[in-house]
Amino acid sequence: MKKSIMIGSLVFSLILYESFVLTGDGVVLAFVLLGLLVSFICAMLLLTDK
Numbered sequence: 832m833k834k835s836i837m838i839g840s841l842v843f844s845l846i847l848y849e850s851f852v853l854t855g856d857g858v859v860l861a862f863v864l865l866g867l868l869v870s871f872i873c874a875m876l877l878l879t880d881k
Contacts (some may be wrong), residue, residue, distance in 0.1 A: 837873035840866045 844866030851859040 833873045833876050836877040837870045837877070840873070849857070 842859075844863045847859050847863045847866065851863065
């Protein structure tokens with residue numbers, strides 16, 4: 832579950848970043864950072880699983 836959320840949020844951030852590059856709309860960057868934060872938290876949770 833965590834792995835799929837991590838990959839999904841990374842793909843979501845990548846799509847939003849590509850739209851930022853094409854349009855230059857700075858509002859999208861907040862959602863890009865939010866997606867990266869979610870993927871970082873999921874990665875840290877995956878590292879702590881034993």
